[in-house]
Amino acid sequence: MKSKLAIAVTLWGWLLFVVWLSYDYAEYQNRWIIHIFQPAYSYEIHAFHILIFLIPFIYTLLGYLVHEREKLLIKVKESEKNIVNYHFLMNLRVYTTGEALIFWQNNN
Secondary structure, three states, rough: OOHHHHHHHHHHHHHHHHHHHHHHHHHHHHHHHHHHHOOOOOHHHHHHHHHHHHHHHHHHHHHHHHHHHHHHHHHHHHHHHHHHHHHHHHHHEEEEOOOEEEEEOOOO
8 A cells, every 4th residue: 555544444453452452461460361361241252242253454555445445536637637538639620731730629
């Protein structure tokens, strides 16, 4: 990914993952791995699955989609320029007068 926005979106998801792990480590110190795999409350099981597994991958996917969107917008701009050039050339009449070419636009 070369897009700064796509990289920022992807890193944000992984930052959330690291922050949650850091919080868990600060709260439980030497028992944080045990706490992750043997949570005391049911809401911790859901938070674990959402934050540890889903969020980093969702944000990675969003970063990829942002990158693909920017590539698509670049292609759309290029094709728009090609269409304008093609339209201009289709309405242009070319005539020769000996040594010179005369161009004028057909205004139908």
